[in-house]
Amino acid sequence: MEVWYNRVMAYDKKFKKRTIEYHEEGNSRRKTAETFGISPNTLNTWLKEYREHGEFTVKAKPANNTKLTEKALLEYFENNEDSYQEETAKHFGVSQSGILRALKRLKITRKKNKTFQGTRPRKSVCLPSVTRKN
Numbered sequence: 603m604e605v606w607y608n609r610v611m612a613y614d615k616k617f618k619k620r621t622i623e624y625h626e627e628g629n630s631r632r633k634t635a636e637t638f639g640i641s642p643n644t645l646n647t648w649l650k651e652y653r654e655h656g657e658f659t660v661k662a663k664p665a666n667n668t669k670l671t672e673k674a675l676l677e678y679f680e681n682n683e684d685s686y687q688e689e690t691a692k693h694f695g696v697s698q699s700g701i702l703r704a705l706k707r708l709k710i711t712r713k714k715n716k717t718f719q720g721t722r723p724r725k726s727v728c729l730p731s732v733t734r735k736n
Contacts, residue, residue, distance in 0.1 A: 613640075615658045621645065622652050669696050670704045679710070 617638075625634040625645070635642040651658060678693065679685070687705075691698045705711070 618648050618652075618658050622648060625649070670694055670700065672708060675704055675708065 621634060621638050621640070624637065625631065629637070631642055631645055631649075635645045638645075648658070674694075675690075678690065682690075682693075685693075687698045687701045691701045694701070
């Protein structure tokens with residue numbers, strides 16, 4: 603039997619309470635999870651939370667503390683056209699991947715053709731030909 607779980611990220615308190623009550627009526631964890639369309643791990647988390655606190659707490663969403671604003675990033679690139687993502691990241695105090703995400707969000711491409719000293723073209727290798735004997 604293939605089980606697909608509900609992919610909703612947040613459940614209201616009434617739904618959680620109904621689920622716990624159904625389980626406490628004597629139904630197994632597996633049956634409760636299948637009946638309500640949730641993961642057994644989710645049910646275990648809810649049971650633990652309910653036993654510890656006696657109710658369900660609302661978890662606050664983390665604040666979106668964006669260090670990069672569109673305006674600041676665009677101004678920076680006007681003055682520093684040839685800067686690399688690593689340099690930009692150090693300037694703003696963020697990670698290089700943060701700069702990459704901000705550039706994608708703003709639909710800015712910043713391709714660089716960086717040549718490395720000491721690089722040389724690959725040599726082609728010629729293998730001796732092999733003749734087949736019949």
